[in-house]
Amino acid sequence: MYGAVVDGGGILATRVGSCLVLAVGKDLAGSALESLRALAIDELRGLPATAVVFDLSALCYLDSHEFTELRSIARMVDMLGAPSMFVGLQPGVIVHLMQLDADTAGLRTALGLDEALRQFGIIGDDGNAWHAP
Secondary structure (H helix, E strand, O other), X not given: OOOOEEOOOOOEEEEEOOEEEEEOXXXXXXXXXXXXXXXXXXXXXXXXXXXXXXXXXXXOOOOHHHHHXXXXXXXXXXXXXXXXXXXXXXXXXXXXXXXXXXXXXXXXXXXXXXXXXXXXXXXXXXXXXXXXX
């Protein structure tokens, strides 16, 4: 694991093997989305990653605009060569997005970080075996 970077918007960036993990705080209001976009670009420019995980487990609320912007950031990351995945979406957030008929086509998701890291081949099925980047 590499060092962690916390920006002013409450977003934590860290590395687990060759994967960039971006942990979002409880709110994406204000400048948090732009902070997330800038942090993702800066981190990928500094050290490429084989995958990017957006950890949204602390997120309490997500409106349609914020979801659209998150999707845009994920597509940008994909275009930079790192497949992305959203993890930890709360059931209430998911229900709200479904009620809004949000476009979730092609969205990669996992229940938690361990599952995402296994899907990307960063850790083995035992949760401990690190795979080479």
